[in-house]
Each structure stands twice: as structure tokens, then as C-alpha cells.
Amino acid sequence: MRKCFQLVNEHHSKFWTVEVVGNTYLATFGKIGTYGQTQVKSFPTNWQAENKAYEMIREKEGKGYIEVAERRHPGAGKQLLDSLAVPTATPAKQEAEEQPDTTPRRARQIVTNL
Numbered sequence: 001m002r003k004c005f006q007l008v009n010e011h012h013s014k015f016w017t018v019e020v021v022g023n024t025y026l027a028t029f030g031k032i033g034t035y036g037q038t039q040v041k042s043f044p045t046n047w048q049a050e051n052k053a054y055e056m057i058r059e060k061e062g063k064g065y066i067e068v069a070e071r072r073h074p075g076a077g078k079q080l081l082d083s084l085a086v087p088t089a090t091p092a093k094q095e096a097e098e099q100p101d102t103t104p105r106r107a108r109q110i111v112t113n114l
Helices: 046-062 078-084 091-098 105-113
Strands: 002-008 013-021 024-031 037-042 066-068
Touching (some): 002 046, 013 046, 013 078, 024 046, 037 046
Antiparallel strands (some): 002 066, 024 037
């Protein structure tokens, strides 16, 4: 999940981006036009991390922030996000996917005709 917000008025020109990766909550904030800074908090579960994100969204909206396009403002840096990424497949599964199909052709035909 990733959402971007901004607060622009006669006194402020700032952004706030929230991201949840696995059980980690990341909030990036700063002056519009900068990279800002990122705060990282880990939770025992993904549900708790998302709950924190939605709690903070309500707080920011209460302060006047409005949601903007998802990629309008910077979020956490690529290196940080890469370090938190959950692998898409286990090595055993990847290995199995790379193996050629050795099922006899007649058996494949029977299975597909069912």
C-alpha cells in the first residue's frame, strides 16, 4: 500500500507519503520539492502496520492534508524498500518452475481432455 498527501496553503507547502511493506510502516515527509525524510516502524503483523497507516491518514486529513496521485511525491528510497521486499517465490519453487515438463505426451493429452 502507498498513499501520498500534501498540505499547501499560505503557510505550508509539505507532503506526506505512507507505505506499508509486509509488517513495516514507512512515513516519508518534508517540504514539497525535496526528498524529505523517512521514518520506519516495524510491527508484529501486516494488519497492525496497515492499521497504523490508516490511523495516521485520518490524523493527516484532520490537519488539512489532501490525497494526491500515488507517485506525486517521493516515498522511501529504493534501497530501503528493496531491503524490506518479501521474496516473490522460494528458491525451491523457482527451481521447480524452471524444470522442463517430463510428463509423457499421451498423459498430457489425457489430462487436458478431461
